[in-house]
Amino acid sequence: MAVPYHHREIEQKWRKHWEANPVNVQDGTKPKYYCLDMFPYPSGSGLHVGHWRGYVISDVWSRYKMMQGYYLIHPMGWDAFGLPAENYAIKMGVHPSKSTAENVANIKRQINEIAAIYDWDREVNTTDPEFYKWTQWIFVKMFKEGLAYEKQMPINWCPSCKTGLANEEVVDGQCERCGSDVTKKNLKQWMLRITKYADRLLEDLDKLEWPEKVKKMQTDWIGRSYGAEVNFKVDGKDESITVYTTRPDTLHGATFMVLAPEHAMAKELATPETEAAVEKYIYDASMKSNVDRLQDKEKTGVFTGSYAINPLNGAKLPIWLSDYVLADYGTGAIMCVPAHDDRDFEFAKKFDIPIIQVIAKDGKEIENMEEAYTEASGTMINSGDWNGMESSTLKAEAPAMIEKMGFGKKTVNYKLRDWVFSRQRYWGEPIPIVHCEKCGCVPVPEEELPLLLPDVESYQPTGTGESPLADITEWVNTTCPACGAPAKRETNTMPQWAGSSWYFLRYVDPKNPDALVDRKIADELLPVDMYIGGVEHAVLHLLYSRFYTKFLYDIGVVGFDEPFKKLFNQGMITGKNGIKMSKSKGNVVSPDDLVRDYGCDSLRMYELFVGPPELDSEWDERGIDGVYRFLNRFYNLVMSNKDLDVKETPELIKIRNKMIYDITQRLNQFSLNTVVSGFMEYNNKLIDMSKNGGVDKETLNAMVKLIAPFAPHIAEELWSQLGNEGSVFHVAWPEADESAMKDTEVEIAVQINGKTKVVTTIDAECSKDDAIAAGKAALGDKLTGTIVKEIYVPGRIVNIVVKP
């Protein structure tokens, strides 16, 4: 007789019970485990089944860690400042403070549907003045340490969002947020000196258990390279041009020089004959947008009419201008070795410039060179004193040699740029700086923080490069904290990344009025052990957080310099044909109906069952039936056996221990999809056992414990139905007795020449000879020809190799 599984009743019952008796009791005597989700920004469109996945993964992992005996820290909060929230507010015509509060309430309600065990006592919101007080405090500290500074420069500007952007926020020349083409705008900006941390950010990646993909992305983003700066005298002038090169070994092969059109010396190098062409080229380059410049792969350039002298051999090198040289990398000028660089080769071919090979390929000089030889391996040729040296050795030694010879120096270069930190928008933390005519930039005194964001009616971005705050004269006009003279407040706000760069620290001490985090508590509960979220923040949030943490470590706020020990990137749940779920595509699947029809437990398990957690998975609505049926059968298995008082048998003991072992192992490997299929497999086995004498309570209890992190409601219900006291989440994770898992007999495949012919059963402990004999017997007259070799893989295969 089937006992109906009423998921709605069961889930409501336990939801209510847990509200009164929280499962996650915080016990500081146990070792801590901090499992963190990337906190969401409170979007207006709510959660879809894709959002569920990350939260389910982290909740399963959290509950597992809790049952393993850890003091679990599993907080949640809101990344509520910034462009997405503000753009939404503008679209809806509501004040961002209002829409943000509404959206937080809505998403919190939706997140509660997942039944995750968040510590709501630790909840933070980046727009809360008690929170952003510390966001501002960090900025003041950085200012005092010289890490925050003002600079006038052309920055990335999004004409649609009407604000400056950090390099990290520009993707393919477009705004990361809205997709508009990014332009340049010359603005006075606050910058954070993240480049000072470049080496540490790069080298400490080794300490982290992060996906290699993310580490690689950060490595490439930081982009460290070793080389030399070399000075070239301009022929007939006193000045010289400094270039940066990673291949000083090829110095003899330089046949021309190229400067970026923005280079400070570009104009003055022009001769009367070339002046017009040079000025036109510089002007044209300045009119090209970022996007155009990225797309035009065909090399262009103009000869300045001037020459540089190769300091090594005195060769006269024509100086060109071309926009394939970037103004803001290295020195904005390069020496060109067409024989050994693809780009220089292309340029030299196009403008008919000589090509001199200085590294032998396969020991020879190449006749009719058709492409550059870019390997740093081979013997130096055509290189004066350097002839005969190995190029890889020379590449490493040349910077020091050049330095000794007095025309250059050893250098390191990075692609990483300082972080453009100010935004010309309303919805962010005000930058706590006062501009005084006499004292310059003066930070707001720490005891006056937070500097509140003024409540205004008009918060639309101006587009002029000024923040909307600039219009609020009564707020802007203030006195200098240093000298008391009339002064003006900084009106730019911080980017959306400011709060998210350190929020995970605040969770462990969320209400502390005197410190960002109490150092003692920080030492006990931080850093984050497991961080779960999407891969889209690889060079944004994850890089910024590491930078902030290192800074806070340096000033003694925390005692560790990496925030996230482990990182897990869950794959995306997509709609049909791998299309990203979005409102505009109309392919969003809402979890609400599924929870109503199948229950939270079914949806949680199905979110995991769809595929490996690290890969993208297409959502197929029909599949959830399978999980739902499984929970029904499992419920019936327990309900129909719980009062039978079945004695455990060797067979049951074996299944129970194998089940514990298998499930735990798969869980430890984070193979959550196969954990779910493992439950189904063992459920089927136990149903078979149930039909042949029943299943004992110990085994049922074990399975309930194992399934608890995945399907908490049904587990709690069955735990109590089995007559146990208290919550299943407060009992220890079961351990497998490996000695009880051994089979006495095993099935082996019997093969001839590697092809399976029959399957037979043998004693698990039997010797090689016995196994082969048993295999031959099982083959009978299928075995013909001359036996060449006999192979036995214990417990698996007997293979007889024969010749006809």
Added chain:
RNA sequence: GCGGAUGUGGCGGAAUUGGCAGACGCGCCAGAUUUAGGUUCUGGUGGGAGACCGUGGGGGUUCAAGUCCCUUCAUCCGCACCA
């Protein structure tokens, strides 16, 4: 262009790391229960009459290859003139 990931039945995906390919589930087929439909239960389900053939394609190593090596194709992602 450079780098990375992926490729297995009608579909989602397993495979103890070189040892019976297709676990588990969806779907489908047949049967049972039901007044009937749905639910539930039982059995079947890679292809082929067959010997055999089958893990994107081709080659190789091995007693044995989805797994290792070489080569090639397709899709997706990241970076993109960084000297």
